[in-house]
Amino acid sequence: MSRQLALVTAALASCLVAGRPMAQDAPRLTGPEPFTREQPAPPMQRAITNDVRVTRNYPEQPPVIPHAIEGYALDLNANKCMSCHARKFTEQTQAPMISVTHFQDRDGNTLGALSPRRYVCLSCHVPQTEARPLVENRFTDMDALSEREPVNGRGGR
Ligand code: HEC
Ligand code: HEC
Secondary structure, eight states: HHHHHHHHHHHHHHHHHHOOOTTTTTOOOOOOSSTTTTOOOOOOOBBBOOOOOOOOOTSSSOOOBBBBTTTOOOOOSOBBTHHHHGGHHHHOOOOOOOOOOGGTTTTBBSSSSGGGGGGGGGGGBBBOOOOOOOOOOOOOOOOHHHHSSSOOOOOOO
């Protein structure tokens, strides 16, 4: 056994002895004990529907949905989202138009309409709720990171 592997094994063993999970911050995923005990479902969280578009955490992030979507059909026969976000309806609805990537197929061809691979909007765009995060979120915005960098006098970038 290599030295590193021995160390890892020892660390793992000590965690198991202490009866604690390895990742201290991880939420409990195993449910009640014993697992057969029934628990009331947690309350539904209130959706954030204030219509304020949310800053993206990075440029390629699918923006989150800032409005109610309850009851919006999204199936084989109907796509309610497109009744506002399609190019031809945006003047009337003032919804932001789906961007050009939504017209592109996987081979990079730009189609005349919504690409099938972008049909199921909710696989990428999600509404938000007021739920408290299960674990602390230490995400740092890219801008905050670059602001912290010392300015390089030679302007070398
Ligand atoms: C009745 C019109 C309407 C429908 C239907 C609708 N939207 Fe919207 N959507 C809007 C408007 C208007 C905005 C601009 C912000 C606001 O007013 O809520 C918006 C904002 C958004 C945004 C944020 C865009 C950004 O740049 O921040 C996303 C994502 C979005 N909608 C996705 C969806 C999805 C997915 C559906 C279907 C489940 C949907 N919308 C259905 C009108 C609509
Ligand atoms: C495969 C993931 C995916 C699917 C499916 C998808 N989107 Fe997006 N969407 C994105 C990403 C990523 C962005 C941000 C980058 C970009 O514009 O391509 C985005 C951007 C948007 C924007 C903002 C456009 C802008 O210019 O500000 C709107 C509005 C939007 N999507 C609506 C929709 C609607 C409505 C659907 C369903 C018909 C949909 N999207 C399906 C990934 C997706």
